[in-house]
Amino acid sequence: MKDGTAESGDGGQVVAGRYRLLRPLGRGGMGVVHEAEDTRLGRRVAVKMLTAVEGLAEDDEARDRFLREARALARIDHPGVVTLYDVGVAEGTPYLVMQVLDGLSLAELVARTGPLPTAVVAQVALDVLRGLFAAHEAGVLHRDVKPSNIGLNRDGHVVLHDFGLARLAGERAITRTGQLVGTPQFMAPETIRGAAPGPPADLYGLGTSMYLMLTGELPFGDSTVDFGAIVDRALGDGVPRLSGRVPGLPRFLAELVDGLCAQDPAARPGRTAAMEESLEGLAADGREALAALLAEEFRREAVRGVLSEKVRFTAARLLGEPAQDPGDHPEYDWEEAPPQQTAEPADALRPPTLSDTTRRLVLSSMTPQSARSRQREAVNLVLRGELQEAAQVLSVVVPVCLSSLGPAHPTTLLSQYWHAVCLARLGAGDRAVDLLARVNRHADRRTGDRS
Known part of the structure; x- marks a missing residue:
């Protein structure tokens, strides 16, 4: 079939002769994610079919690059990085098999609650930082750090998912027509300009995500504003500085966000023990507070259904x-x-x-x-x-x-x-x-x- 699946005996679609697709979980510009059953191990998994880059040949260099980095990601054993179980190409369509994340994305939580408490922001930032550093040490870039790709599990743990491996399979930051792939709200300026992303680009995505967590606002204003206007803001004045803007915001946190959102990738801070220690101090009971926020949102959802x-x-x-x-x-x-x-x-x-x-x-x-x-x-x-x-x-x-x-x-x-x-x-x-x-x-x- 076109999407790399085949019909099973019971009418369901099976990827690579093993993963029976049960229901769609989400759809994006690069492909579709399904909840699926691993028929070999009898477990529930998420299967992402990268339909935007289907048609990869056996000797395609992009295919080899995609598989190589995906396998590197699969070797990462870190609580802040989504567990990748399997990867392959089915009938020319790349696919990823991952753990199923139960909870909300950071984007969904902020949309429902508005700005988050300082302790929660510090905890999320610390978990994302550690997950990114683990990936970078393994030679893997995320390429698409944004609130919708930061998963929040019910127990308050934070998991980075939806690594931008699809771009290794043939997508560039700027298409042949000059159209931007992705959202400039969270995309590093150098990536918008067409440069190859590096670790600082991932850190920029974290900085803009922290900006959203602390203010409840997108970095460059309403997302319905003209796309070109947002790009102009991202490449012009950049993300508005937080220092001195949010009452009661700890100085370290404001300066960290401002530093991570710096226009110059070389000016963005790298990993330091002092940074992690400061975030740990601000987080305090941040994980418990995050779990409580999520529990309250699930309760509200249940009550809304009853009403x-x-x-x-x-x-x-x-x-x-x-x-x-x-x-x-x-x-x-x-x-x-x-x-x-x-x-x-x-x-x-x-x-x-x-x-x-x-x-x-x-x-x-x-x-x-x-x-x-x-x-x-x-x-x-x-x-x-x-x-x-x-x-x-x-x-x-x-x-x-x-x-x-x-x-x-x-x-x-x-x-x-x-x-x-x-x-x-x-x-x-x-x-x-x-x-x-x-x-x-x-x-x-x-x-x-x-x-």
Whole structure:
């Protein structure tokens, strides 16, 4: 098959005769990641198919370079570096087999909570630094250090993943047409200019990620700003200095971020015992605090799901989907809720409203699974009257659902229905009517198919 997989006897796709693909976990510019079963060892793994660079021949120099560095990465045994189990090329498509990370990315956490406590920032930075140094000592560059590639496990441990090995298999920092590959928000200036990345470029990515953690803002402003304008800022004045800007921020941390984000790679600090000792001192109980933050976010997600159960029942009934009425008393211990209670329980459990910047950061890496979660969030926003924010979320959720789940899938139809509600209440009646007509058309087909 084109993506390097073959059909197994039970209809599932199997990579390299061993890894049975179960479900997609994410999709990016370089390929798609699947949860899979290692049929030989009987364990759960993540398989990344680098479909952007398929078609590598046996004697391709890029193929050899990719396999060589991937094998070097596989030899790294460090808690801050994702465990790489296997690597290969299936029918011309490179693939990586890695551990499955259970938790959130740093991008997702900041999007949900805003700026992080100093101890948490210091702990994440320390773990990433040590992971990068372990990789660099093994001769491996990450090439794509950014918040979405920094995984946070439920126990508060930090893991670097999604090393940019795909670029070794044929991608350059600047394409033949001059189009930048990647996001300039976290990309070192020398890489943007087309120079080969080195260890300082990875450290720059950490510096910009720390900037996001400490401020809750992207280094060069809103990610919807013109792409060229962001590049100009990255190559011009660079990342705004933190020293003296964030009240209460320890001087060492501000100076470290400023140093890591220096325009000149030679000016960025290298590894020193003093740096690690200072971060350790600031981290204190940072790992425990990070684990607590993650636990609270998972609790909020569960509560949001319970609160929207009634909404899902009503919408499912509208579309003719079988659903059981959850009743007026969701199974949730309201004693755990904040003490202030209003006539509407959802208000007492309202999660922090995401800023436009951080919301777009989360939506930029949306998968079908996260689209469903964001849809539930949008419905809660509608019920609270925050129509502009709900419409913004749904304007991204709907295209993801259309492309990944199809136009007749219940999640797609529900997303379009609530998008139409937002548009109607915001005064865009014509667009709302058009969208509802599409929903009704597919809903009628589904009803006809069942009759």
